[in-house]
Amino acid sequence: MQFFSDNSALVHPKIMEAIAKANHVDAAYGADKWSAQLNEKFGEIFGAEIIVHPVSTGTAANCLALAAMTQPYQGILCHEEAHIVVDECGAPGFFTAGAQIIPIGGDGAKINPHMLTHIISAIRDDVHQVQPACLSITNASEYGMAYTPSEIRELADIIEKNNPANNGRRQGKIGLHVDGARFANVVAMGNYSAAELTHLSGVDALSFGCIKNGGMNAEALIFFNTDLAKASEYRRKRAGHLHSKGRFMAAQLLAMIEDDLWLENAHAANHAAQIIASACGDRLLYPVQVNEIFLRLTADEAQKLRNQGFDFYDWGVNGARLVTSWHHSPADVTPLANAISDLGEFQAS
The missing domain is CATH 3.40.640.10 (Type I PLP-dependent aspartate aminotransferase-like (Major domain))
Structure with missing residues (x-):
């Protein structure tokens, strides 16, 4: 998580x-x-x-x-x-x-x-x-x-x-x-x-x-x-x-x-990132090409995700950085993707 x-x-x-x-x-x-x-x-x-x-x-x-x-x-x-x-x-x-x-x-x-x-x-x-x-x-x-x-x-x-x-x-x-x-x-x-x-x-x-x-x-x-x-x-x-x-x-x-193995691991991390990115919509700050996701989150939304057990870096004001790893399976990241989707459209506080 x-x-x-x-x-x-x-x-x-x-x-x-x-x-x-x-x-x-x-x-x-x-x-x-x-x-x-x-x-x-x-x-x-x-x-x-x-x-x-x-x-x-x-x-x-x-x-x-x-x-x-x-x-x-x-x-x-x-x-x-x-x-x-x-x-x-x-x-x-x-x-x-x-x-x-x-x-x-x-x-x-x-x-x-x-x-x-x-x-x-x-x-x-x-x-x-x-x-x-x-x-x-x-x-x-x-x-x-x-x-x-x-x-x-x-x-x-x-x-x-x-x-x-x-x-x-x-x-x-x-x-x-x-x-x-x-x-x-x-x-x-x-x-x-x-x-x-x-x-x-x-x-x-x-x-x-x-x-x-x-x-x-x-x-x-x-x-x-x-x-x-x-x-x-x-x-x-x-x-x-x-x-x-x-x-x-x-x-x-x-x-x-x-x-x-280096490509297998990297592909797994990239794929996990794409699953999360697919739930972010217009929250994405940059296109997701590798295993990093930068998205718009208000402080309240970030706390809501953390209360569900997810943790990540805050990235400036109303921003967050998520990084996936080689061992993240689709089952590992789908709950986070669903939680982001449940936030709805981004509205700056």
Whole structure:
């Protein structure tokens, strides 16, 4: 009855089983047989040569990726409501030793290409202004909106057009990072492949979410631009995310992608969200594309739902966020859908 977050979800039994199977003596610090398979197995999903660094949090995955692309005196372009801005306690600045966030607007927490063009083209090529080193997007966005490959490519083309390497004293390519905490849910929509949503659209690095999708404490930082990975090995160690018993993290990640468990779990969460969305009508603040539902609720209506045993986050004034998880069956979410339907049409208090 809790719809706070997919971070609260159960660990999938196959993940627990994989952890148990890894519980015997093996080499440490990523030299074990599970870690040795990560590049190949994930590479099969993306159809590319990649390097995978297991880390234990999404914040670490995001910020190690950003640190691989960004010097302390440079900037990180991202949406003004991105997780790295509002939910990571300044971690990007900490991991990059001081890089500045350059916020950009856009509906549904997706970057508006025109705003990106305006902001990046207005940055003077001189020592007095912070030069952008990377662009970070979230797919699905903080409001559950998915970027398509063409939208990602449009953003990639904008930053390439303003590539510092082509411009006087600016140095280096502007990198493109994807915060994919719910990347599985986007792929599970069935419209585009993992490859189309990443390296084929110009993405250099992806934070591949596992924990929200049934994992315990493992995320995958995936480098498509493998030149970035070498220095990141040292940054990962320095940041305390090179685990001595990394086999337990690698085992989780391998179990997640084996037999497409990552897509099965994400599809179940998406389907549960659609059942709830079908009862919301004009209460929906955004179209429901993945496993997040943002809807209009007065304070009295929210309390009425809570009195029936449902719980969720309030989202501003007269708003709420509901998140479904891999283990939510139709039977689990139908009572909530019925309760929302029983509220009738939304009328602001």
